Amino acid sequence: xxxxxxxxxxxxxxxxxxxxxxxxxxxxxxxxxxxxxxxxxxxxxxxxxxxxxxxxxxxxxxxxxxxxxxxxxxxxxxxxxxxxxxxxxxxxxxxxxxxxxxxxxxxxxxxxxxxxxxxxxxxxxxxxxxxxxxxxxxxxxxxxxxxxxxxxxxxxxxxxxxxxxxxxxxxxxxxxxxxxxxxxxxxxxxxxxxxxxx
Numbered sequence: 001x002x003x004x005x006x007x008x009x010x011x012x013x014x015x016x017x018x019x020x021x022x023x024x025x026x027x028x029x030x031x032x033x034x035x036x037x038x039x040x041x042x043x044x045x046x047x048x049x050x051x052x053x054x055x056x057x058x059x060x061x062x063x064x065x066x067x068x069x070x071x072x073x074x075x076x077x078x079x080x081x082x083x084x085x086x087x088x089x090x091x092x093x094x095x096x097x098x099x100x101x102x103x104x105x106x107x108x109x110x111x112x113x114x115x116x117x118x119x120x121x122x123x124x125x126x127x128x129x130x131x132x133x134x135x136x137x138x139x140x141x142x143x144x145x146x147x148x149x150x151x152x153x154x155x156x157x158x159x160x161x162x163x164x165x166x167x168x169x170x171x172x173x174x175x176x177x178x179x180x181x182x183x184x185x186x187x188x189x190x191x192x193x194x195x196x197x198x
Contacts, residue, residue: 082106082136086113090176092151093124097190100197101131103138111138117192121151123182125159133165133172140170145192147174152185161188 088101099115135141149163159182163174 082134084131084133084135084138084141084170084172086131086138086141088129088131088174088176090127090129090178091125092121092127092180092188092190095120097121097192099192099194103131103141105135105137107137109138111141112197113138113141113194114197115145115192115194117145117190119147119188119190121182121188121190122186123151123159123180125151125161125178125180125182127159127161127176127178127180129161129174129176129178131165131172131174133167133170135167135170135172141167142194142196143168145194146190147192148189149174149187150185151188152183153180155184156181163188167194 082105084103084105086101086103088099090097090099092098095118097115097117097119100112101114102110102112104110133141145165145167147163147165149161151159151161153159157179159178159180161174161176165172165174
């Protein structure tokens with residue numbers, strides 16, 4: 001009961017002047033009624049604003065108010081939202097970047113992908129890392145992707161990097177460790193073309 005009361009209070013604080021038309025039970029990690037982003041409510045008008053994700057607008061266009069749980073709200077929950085997670089190997093040399101990795105998504109999809117791109121970094125390195133995004137599926141990671149962040153370490157030896165990654169309708173983070181040569185700390189950014197490996 002306390003959780004439901006806390007949830008109602010948080011909704012009231014986040015949406016002042018709006019009547020809450022949907023309730024979420026964090027204990028079961030499920031909506032107690034239809035997804036508010038896909039219903040005709042004041043929340044819907046907020047969801048149509050440009051700052052909201054491509055994923056949300058796709059759900060709105062589909063007209064399916066249970067789209068967020070693969071059209072099976074009785075058996076599925078969306079505790080983390082839509083996501084992809086991948087492990088990758090990356091080689092970066094001053095203005096060039098190459099990645100190869102295995103990516104999984106929240107629907108059970110799996111795909112090997114490779115990307116090549118141009119940008120800048122403060123040296124040369126080989127790193128292994130993890131990437132997590134809000135993309136609906138691994139297929140959404142294809143085509144043009146961007147990353148911006150920082151890399152650094154000892155001038156000749158251990159290197160680390162952290163990046164914000166994004167593409168059409170998703171955003172995420174990437175963290176890696178490895179070895180290389182370069183500045184103790186350097187900004188970096190790349191625009192890459194990502195494709196599946198057959």
